Amino acid sequence: MGMAEAILLTIATAATPLLLAAIGELVVERSGVLNLGVEGMMLMGAVVAFGMAYMTGNAWFGVLAGAIAGMLFSLFFGFLALTLVTNQVATGLALTLLGIGLSGMIGEAFVGQPGVKLGALDIPVLTDIPLVGRLLFGQDPMFYISLLLTAGVMWFLFRTRAGLTLRSVGDSHSSAHALGIKVIAIRYMAVMFGGFCAGLAGAQLSLVYTTQWIENMTAGRGWIALALVVFASWRPWRVLAGAYLFGAITIAQLHIQATNLGDLAGLPGPLYWLAGLVKAVPSQFLSSLPYLATIVVLVLISRNRRLTMMNTPASLGRPFVPDR
Amino acid sequence: MRKRTLLALAAATALMSAGTALAQDKTKACFIYVGPIGDFGWSYQHHQGALEMQEELGGEDKVEIAYLESVPEGADAERAIERFARSGCNIVFTTSFGYMDATNKVAAKFPDVKFEHATGFKREHPNVATYNSKFHEGRYVQGVIAASLSEKGVAGYIASFPIPEVVMGINSFVLGAQSVDPDFKVKVVWANTWFDPGKEADAAKVLIDQGVDIITQHTDSTAPMQVAHERGIKAFGQASDMIKFGPETQLTSIVDDWGPYYAKRGKAVMDGTWEQVDVWGGMADGHVVMAPYTNMPDDVKKLAEETQDKITSGELNPFAGPINKQDGSEWLKEGEVADDGTLLGMNFYVEGVDDQLPQ
16 A cells, blocks of 8 residues: 555545534534534434444444434434524533533443444455555445535535525525425424434544544544534535545644654755754644644635625524514 | 520531541542543543552541542632532542642642642642652663564654653653664654544554554553554553553553552551652552563563563663763763653653654
């Protein structure tokens, strides 16, 4: 396995949970609901997926159970925020806190147990194609699911009538309501889809990324997914690009750290000098690069106010109480 | 009417004093942990130590144990420690470096409660003691093993934060390795976290992709061990015996054994002989224990055991001269031994570490 191939494979594994969680949240926000509970839903997905796979010995049952757990957990948010019209920001935060605690409690028995890995595909001839074989045909199923979901969301939002309806609910729930669209029902479905995706992201973490359950194992990835949605200005393909950019920077900085100057002794003078310059950057800075990149892009995007307004769902985070 | 009130008051007082008497029979030891006790690493070992102390000192009838898990370092810690001090704890163990200032602050308010802070150096009040273990002794042994086993001559080191404790570990590992193979190289990756299984796994993958064939870590999750297992290379565990996560992978692990120390200090509180101390125990004191040497040939195992014995007996000190600093300047002359103060504030690499230390 070549170095470039190895790097790309690692990046894909790092980017997939972000992409899964973010693409779900994108649909939620497109419907005008802000669910800050992504981290909590991911953790619920991770622990249930791990537990199910551990008990049945089948990783696919785990994936399914994780996604459903995320979905059910999001229903809790839906009931509070949509039916009881609580504050969405506070409810979302509460969902995250609840998810951290609840998943820790459920998962107590699973800590330290060997997990079941959702293995990578291995298609006889195709996977062995040099350079691209492993990348295209030899990754874990979650990688393909995340890409299919992204394409599906893109198609649904911008090519179907139902997608148009969902977006209209997010842009102006009053107008949509006046047209006879069932705003709350649509938002419920969007929230559940978001939970489903976050659950899948969690399942990827506990079945593919590290194959174990550890308390709080998402370590902030839910928040990064939330930032990615804004970063992508609510566009699916930009979420894809953002997730991979984020994964790439994370992995690249680890590679920079692991490459010692001694390894590069054969490089021509100027290149060696440049490498020395890069190596002189403190690792704390390199570690924060993905976050810095997110902020920089956010600043660049928000410079054009008109464009930002055009993309932001106008009813985002605003409660809707139908007035008959 | 009035008589009845008085009676009730008397009864209540009697009850209360009975309660106090009951409490005095038992010693209450309280623990603040930085992670979950199920982390199978740092906090897990502290909790094992707490349980060992309870058993050693006569079980639940004699010692009551209370603990709080996943207490963030900083302002929140102060509230948690104070709550314990108020709730009748006789002795409070705060088990992470970041609790240092909070521990001292609360200790000022509760002079009758004893406080023990792990890995810190501030003892601002007579009721604060500090304790730590010489984990670097174990890392020296790991270095010896790594250099004996590695075919490529490169090990990967997943580090957390550039604090003296971690830097000391890297230096000791490298010195141990170079005692076997003077050209041995170490690739250091700073994860800048104590606990992020995903990131630790990524770091392990990256190191393996870059050609290391042995991995050691100074972060707390079991993820690197698992990656090493998947990729078929060997690894060292961290803080506790992680053999369960890599039966064919773990070479050994530095196990933090806090039990004997906790038992000793708990006993001192019971006997009323508790005094402020600053303890830095190593292999000789039983603070640092090595998990069984596994997955290695017998000659390497023998070498590892010999090294461990020499460190335990005091014949070998990882930081005994001559040692140069990374830039080649002299640090310790022949026959000189690093003093504890320098080690506990270590912010430089020794010669042979090919990495820039983040400052």
